[in-house]
Amino acid sequence: MIQSFKQNYKLQVSYDAIIIGSGLGSLTTAALLSKEGKKVLVLEKHYTVGGFTHVFKRKGYEWDVGIHYIGEVQRPNSVIKRLFDYITNDKLEWADLGEVYDKIIIGDREYDFVKGVDNFKKKLVEYFPEESEAIEQYVSLVFESTKTAQKFYAEKAMPNLVSKILGSFWRNPFYKFSDKTTYEVLSSLTSNKELIMVLSGQYGDYGLTPKKSSFAMHAAVARHYFSGGSFPVGGSSKIAEYIDPIIENAGGTVLISADVKRVIIENNAATGVKMADGKIFNADLIISGAGYFTTFEKLVSPEIVENLGIKKQFQKVERSVSHACLYIGLDGNPDELKLPKTNYWVYPEGKDHDEIVENYIKDINAPFPVVYISFPSAKDPDWSNRYPSKSTIDIITLMPFDIFAEWEGTRWMKRGEKYDTIKENISQRLLEVLYKHQPQLRGKVAYYELSTPLTTQHFVNYEKGEIYGLDHSPSRFRQRFLQPRTPIKNFYLTGQDIVTAGVAAALFSGVLTASAITGKNIINKIMKKAFQKN
Numbered sequence: 001m002i003q004s005f006k007q008n009y010k011l012q013v014s015y016d017a018i019i020i021g022s023g024l025g026s027l028t029t030a031a032l033l034s035k036e037g038k039k040v041l042v043l044e045k046h047y048t049v050g051g052f053t054h055v056f057k058r059k060g061y062e063w064d065v066g067i068h069y070i071g072e073v074q075r076p077n078s079v080i081k082r083l084f085d086y087i088t089n090d091k092l093e094w095a096d097l098g099e100v101y102d103k104i105i106i107g108d109r110e111y112d113f114v115k116g117v118d119n120f121k122k123k124l125v126e127y128f129p130e131e132s133e134a135i136e137q138y139v140s141l142v143f144e145s146t147k148t149a150q151k152f153y154a155e156k157a158m159p160n161l162v163s164k165i166l167g168s169f170w171r172n173p174f175y176k177f178s179d180k181t182t183y184e185v186l187s188s189l190t191s192n193k194e195l196i197m198v199l200s201g202q203y204g205d206y207g208l209t210p211k212k213s214s215f216a217m218h219a220a221v222a223r224h225y226f227s228g229g230s231f232p233v234g235g236s237s238k239i240a241e242y243i244d245p246i247i248e249n250a251g252g253t254v255l256i257s258a259d260v261k262r263v264i265i266e267n268n269a270a271t272g273v274k275m276a277d278g279k280i281f282n283a284d285l286i287i288s289g290a291g292y293f294t295t296f297e298k299l300v301s302p303e304i305v306e307n308l309g310i311k312k313q314f315q316k317v318e319r320s321v322s323h324a325c326l327y328i329g330l331d332g333n334p335d336e337l338k339l340p341k342t343n344y345w346v347y348p349e350g351k352d353h354d355e356i357v358e359n360y361i362k363d364i365n366a367p368f369p370v371v372y373i374s375f376p377s378a379k380d381p382d383w384s385n386r387y388p389s390k391s392t393i394d395i396i397t398l399m400p401f402d403i404f405a406e407w408e409g410t411r412w413m414k415r416g417e418k419y420d421t422i423k424e425n426i427s428q429r430l431l432e433v434l435y436k437h438q439p440q441l442r443g444k445v446a447y448y449e450l451s452t453p454l455t456t457q458h459f460v461n462y463e464k465g466e467i468y469g470l471d472h473s474p475s476r477f478r479q480r481f482l483q484p485r486t487p488i489k490n491f492y493l494t495g496q497d498i499v500t501a502g503v504a505a506a507l508f509s510g511v512l513t514a515s516a517i518t519g520k521n522i523i524n525k526i527m528k529k530a531f532q533k534n
């Protein structure tokens with residue numbers, strides 16, 4: 001059972017491994033190490049477990065924060081499906097979103113992204129008959145890029161010596177794709193501006209516009225969803241719920257409301273952590289899944305960060321953008337309200353995504369550059385068992401941190417009238433976008449609540465409310481320090497920053513970290529086991 005640190009539960013002071021944060025990277029690492037017989041303590045600052053995969057409840061509704069759809073789990077033999085099976089002891093189930101996983105809307109024009117790569121291509125050619133060659137080439141490049149990604153990421157878990165000898169052969173083919181921006185690649189295939197906007201219509205999944213984002217990131221997301229999207233049955237919280245017993249069976253514990261203040265480092269080796277209340281836990285291994293900046297700006301002493309040259313790395317990576325999310329509760333079940341399972345990506349008219357975002361950053365009263373509408377209650381077949389006659393919707397948009405910076409340091413839910421007024425204005429604007437595309441919902445909204453970048457800062461400890469950790473620019477992928485090992489002995493990283501944003505990427509980060517620690521090829525082991533079972 002997940003326990004609260006504040007309950008002063010009878011704890012041991014020493015573990016094989018301590019993991020800071022309970023995002024999916026951390027939980028995956030914890031599950032894998034537990035299955036290797038290690039006693040693991042997971043320490044989560046928030047009052048609930050899961051990082052961005054947590055859910056929260058209010059006024060009789062429940063919302064998922066950072067899972068709207070996941071690809072590749074529809075295929076029973078996919079690595080992602082096998083990994084999820086392994087870390088949840090086959091308990092986690094997935095519900096398919098159906099034929100259309102994303103709908104890209106630009107002005108009044110709609111483009112469906114349909115499941116299955118051939119269907120995807122065919123549909124796009126129906127929309128853009130003159131562009132069939134460009135579409136074919138685009139899909140090929142997406143596959144080529146993602147193929148090179150496998151070795152690029154695997155190299156991160158290689159022992160240092162092997163990496164010195166073989167590393168560049170495993171990394172270099174990937175750089176051919178990661179060094180280019182999404183726009184560079186797309187505009188080399190077509191001059192059709194609308195097609196470029198449509199193909200990059202999922203840029204919100206990694207938070208960076210086509211002229212700034214790496215094509216490798218774009219390709220990873222596009223490819224991930226070619227086989228459709230799925231949602232965890234019972235909601236995102238099921239992931240942590242199914243992993244927790246695995247940690248406990250190996251003698252470990254997951255603690256919430258457990259705020260780590262410092263990693264204890266002696267003679268350049270991590271030996272434990274100090275909690276906000278002064279309590280100390282010791283372990284042979286310390287792993288941080290709290291994000292690169294949070295780890296080295298807050299959890300490791302500034303002198304060590306300076307002396308090891310880590311501070312110089314700070315200039316080489318940037319924080320991703322921040323967001324606002326309108327969490328909506330409605331009267332009526334998803335069928336009655338005719339809620340789709342498809343995600344809507346709503347864009348205004350404009351030259352391209354980059355220019356639209358730039359205009360909005362200058363004036364946030366300009367049309368929202370992207371409005372992502374997700375209908376989680378319609379995606380989850382178990383929803384109506386838990387919440388009959390209710391439904392939920394999440395609407396996400398880009399929201400510069402600066403808009404809310406003056407309220408930094410104020411208390412959650414008590415930030416004052418001006419703050420609430422800005423929030424209300426944004427909420428109403430987002431609701432109008434919803435009603436434009438789902439007019440039947442006018443009058444059905446029973447509750448809404450807007451999260452701001454300060455909410456993300458407060459609950460998930462990302463200093464500038466970053467939605468996806470580090471930015472996914474071409475130069476990010478050149479940074480060799482974004483890997484499980486750190487210059488500090490027995491101190492490791494996990495989570496989205498060592499791979500990329502995304503639930504599947506966080507899952508892989510856990511595999512990389514556990515592989516680097518144990519020296520085992522964990523993916524091979526899991527895949528072999530899965531085939532033996534069948």
Ligand SMILES: Cc1cc2nc3c(=O)[nH]c(=O)nc-3n(C[C@H](O)[C@H](O)[C@H](O)COP(=O)(O)OP(=O)(O)OC[C@H]3O[C@@H](n4cnc5c(N)ncnc54)[C@H](O)[C@@H]3O)c2cc1C
Pocket residue numbers: 020021022023024025026043044045046050051052053065066067068069070258259260261289290291294299323325396459460461467468494495496497500501502503504506
């Ligand atoms: C709004 C939103 C929607 C998303 N939608 C999708 C989607 O549909 N599909 C998809 O694949 N991905 C999606 N993502 C991305 C995905 O959720 C994340 O990339 C992934 O979950 C990040 O996992 P992580 O392991 O890096 O840890 P995180 O989830 O970032 O968790 C880090 C944890 O560390 C904890 N922590 C920080 N400091 C401390 C401390 N000092 N002491 C203790 N604990 C600490 C934090 O509280 C947090 O719980 C979405 C993200 C967001 C924000």
